[in-house]
Amino acid sequence: MKPLGTLYGLGVGPGDPELLTLKAARILGEVDVVFTSAQASTGKSLALEVARPHLRKSQEIVPVFFSHTFEGAASREAHRANAVRVLEVLSRPASAAFLTLGDPMTYSTFTYLLAALRAQEPGVPVAVVPGITSFAAAAAAAQIPLTEGNETLAVVSGARGPERVESALGLAENVVILKSYRHAEEICQLLDARGLADSTIYSIACSRPEGFTVQGLDAVPRDANPYMSLFVVKGAGPTVGTP
Amino acid sequence: MKPLGTLYGLGVGPGDPELLTLKAARILGEVDVVFTSAQASTGKSLALEVARPHLRKSQEIVPVFFSHTFEGAASREAHRANAVRVLEVLSRPASAAFLTLGDPMTYSTFTYLLAALRAQEPGVPVAVVPGITSFAAAAAAAQIPLTEGNETLAVVSGARGPERVESALGLAENVVILKSYRHAEEICQLLDARGLADSTIYSIACSRPEGFTVQGLDAVPRDANPYMSLFVVKGAGPTVGTP
Numbered sequence: 001m002k003p004l005g006t007l008y009g010l011g012v013g014p015g016d017p018e019l020l021t022l023k024a025a026r027i028l029g030e031v032d033v034v035f036t037s038a039q040a041s042t043g044k045s046l047a048l049e050v051a052r053p054h055l056r057k058s059q060e061i062v063p064v065f066f067s068h069t070f071e072g073a074a075s076r077e078a079h080r081a082n083a084v085r086v087l088e089v090l091s092r093p094a095s096a097a098f099l100t101l102g103d104p105m106t107y108s109t110f111t112y113l114l115a116a117l118r119a120q121e122p123g124v125p126v127a128v129v130p131g132i133t134s135f136a137a138a139a140a141a142a143q144i145p146l147t148e149g150n151e152t153l154a155v156v157s158g159a160r161g162p163e164r165v166e167s168a169l170g171l172a173e174n175v176v177i178l179k180s181y182r183h184a185e186e187i188c189q190l191l192d193a194r195g196l197a198d199s200t201i202y203s204i205a206c207s208r209p210e211g212f213t214v215q216g217l218d219a220v221p222r223d224a225n226p227y228m229s230l231f232v233v234k235g236a237g238p239t240v241g242t243p
Numbered sequence: 244m245k246p247l248g249t250l251y252g253l254g255v256g257p258g259d260p261e262l263l264t265l266k267a268a269r270i271l272g273e274v275d276v277v278f279t280s281a282q283a284s285t286g287k288s289l290a291l292e293v294a295r296p297h298l299r300k301s302q303e304i305v306p307v308f309f310s311h312t313f314e315g316a317a318s319r320e321a322h323r324a325n326a327v328r329v330l331e332v333l334s335r336p337a338s339a340a341f342l343t344l345g346d347p348m349t350y351s352t353f354t355y356l357l358a359a360l361r362a363q364e365p366g367v368p369v370a371v372v373p374g375i376t377s378f379a380a381a382a383a384a385a386q387i388p389l390t391e392g393n394e395t396l397a398v399v400s401g402a403r404g405p406e407r408v409e410s411a412l413g414l415a416e417n418v419v420i421l422k423s424y425r426h427a428e429e430i431c432q433l434l435d436a437r438g439l440a441d442s443t444i445y446s447i448a449c450s451r452p453e454g455f456t457v458q459g460l461d462a463v464p465r466d467a468n469p470y471m472s473l474f475v476v477k478g479a480g481p482t483v484g485t486p
Contacts, residue, residue: 009383013264014373021375022268023261103379103389106396111388128383130257132264132373136346140252140371145354146346150422152407153349153398154415160393167481168395171414179393238410 004125005032005095007086009104009114011131012050016207019137020054024129028054032094035086037109038063047099062089064098066109075112083116090124103131107157107178134230135176138203141213144234147174152237158183162190169194173237176230184226188217191233201232247368248275248338250329252347252357254374255293259450262380263297267372271297275337278329280352281306290342305332307341309352318355326359333367346374350400350421377473378419381446384456387477390417395480401426405433412437416480419473427469431460434476444475 008027013019020028028034028051036045045063055061064082089096104110105128117124135155139146147153154172156164158180165187168175180187191197197217205211205228214220251270256262263271271277271294279288288306298304307325332339347353348371360367378398382389390396397415399407401423408430411418423430434440440460448454448471457463 009386016266018266018269019264019373021256021262021264023259025265026261103383105379105382105387105389107390107392108388111391114386126386128386130262130375130379130383132375133379136348136373136376139348140346140373143252143357143369143371144348145351146348147350147398148354149350150400150403150407152400152411154411155390155396155398157393157395164393164395167414168397171410172397 002091003093004087004090004121005093006125006127007090007117008095008097009110009126009128010097010099011103011129012047012099012101013132014102014134014137014207015046015050015205015211016137017050017053019132019207020050021129021131024131025054027097027129029056030095031059031097033060033062033089033096035062035064035096035098037066037098037100045099047101050101051099079112079116080120082113083120086113086117087121087124100131102133104128105130106133134178134203134206134228135232137207138201138213138230138232141203141206142201142215142232144201144232145174146176146232158187162186165190169196169233169236171238173235175233175236177233178230180226180229180231182226184229187231188220191217191231194236196233196236199233199235201234202229203232204229245334246336247330247333247364248336249368249370250333250360251338251340252353252369252371253340253342254346254372255290255342255344256375257345257377257380257450258289258293258448258454259380260293260296262375262450263293264372264374267374268297270340270372272299273338274302274340276303276305276332276339278305278307278339278341280309280341280343288342290344293344294342322355322359325356326363329356329360330364330367343374345376347371348373349376349398377421377446377449377471378475380450381444381456381473381475384446384449385444385458385475387444387475388417389419389475401430405429408433412439412476412479414481416478418476418479420476421473423469423472423474425469427472430474431463434460434474437479439476439479442476442478444477445472446475447472
């Protein structure tokens with residue numbers, strides 16, 4: 001078998017280039033090739049922008065394409081094609097980093113790529129460098145605990161509507177809602193109906209210069225773009241309404 | 244009012260000194276005073292050990308004491324006394340960092356200290372620097388996703404027994420169990436009874452030289468010390484058992 005370089009699944013954190021780990025910054029400067037997950041529609045990569053100050057001039061940057069709207073077979077085919085592309089690079093041999101915003105193991109395209117890579121080449125050398133999540137950054141910016149003592153923290157996707165949010169509110173004192181996208185309005189209505197509007201933090205790209213964090217749903221700007229937005233709901237949970 | 248220095252709630256990450264953020268490393272080198280949360284029983288601080296390579300020789304290091312066994316009034320009194328001590332330092336004026344393993348907003352003593360500080364001095368200048376959590380590090384080491392797609396991630400405390408674990412298993416595909424302490428045995432029995440023993444990752448201080456991560460409860464060493472241990476349970480959730 002041809003020797004393969006190592007692929008690093010590399011979390012670049014929530015957006016502030018200073019919120020990379022020392023390890024991520026070191027590896028970015030060492031690898032031969034950098035893969036960035038670009039939006040198929042725009043070709044832009046915020047992860048690459050965050051990583052840029054840590055790259056050498058000579059590094060090869062290779063965009064790989066994903067779309068959040070891919071489903072089922074189209075999505076599997078995109079991951080398979082990206083895995084082929086990554087394996088071609090590793091077999092030069094060359095080392096490479098695959099950049100992800102936040103953490104590579106938390107709602108990231110990296111885990112799909114990793115599964116597709118292993119399906120094609122089970123022994124592929126991989127290392128994962130964890131990153132700061134958007135919700136850890138939002139809690140830090142708002143200076144509110146994500147979870148304390150014996151409380152539960154639930155992290156849910158709002159991409160399919162408020163159903164997951166609703167079940168989480170009954171279980172966990174603290175609920176983080178990511179990927180609310182076009183269901184943001186329904187989710188806000190649900191939080192409002194539960195009396196949780198004032199204790200909810202809303203945040204968009206909070207560690208970026210253009211980002212912000214507000215307390216209370218009334219403070220959410222009407223024209224807020226739900227991409228990269230998140231909610232941190234405090235004060236929910238199984239003991240609400242019990243004496 | 245006397246001017247106060249800024250207090251930084253500073254996450255040093257899961258144990259590997261390279262898993263600090265660039266921001267945390269910079270601030271550690273800049274502050275006048277470093278507060279470390281020491282175990283009352285041993286006086287040791289792993290957070291300080293992790294931060295040490297980033298400190299200047301001239302920095303003042305002040306241990307503050309907490310005990311995980313403190314409850315109710317004793318705990319409140321300890322946080323109040325620590326807040327007095329911190330405010331004394333800030334009013335010199337001096338800047339200070341309060342170190343926490345992992346992330347300052349995720350099951351950390353910092354959030355209690357912050358509440359006690361604000362009760363005494365509402366305008367105290369505070370900034371929070373997020374850190375890599377132990378469970379993000381464990382998932383990275385085991386190379387398993389913490390959560391994907393539209394799945395839910397629940398992070399629970401096992402300190403009061405398996406009750407929170409049980410309710411989380413019905414809600415979330417992915418369940419992280421921290422603070423299992425003396426309930427580790429019961430929690431393992433519960434996971435086994437649910438058929439989740441093989442898909443559970445067990446990890447202790449995985450980013451430290453003495454740490455490790457294993458897949459499957461059968462692989463957990465009999466003499467494992469549950470301090471700093473955690474479980475990542477995969478394959479639970481609302482759809483288990485439904486066609």
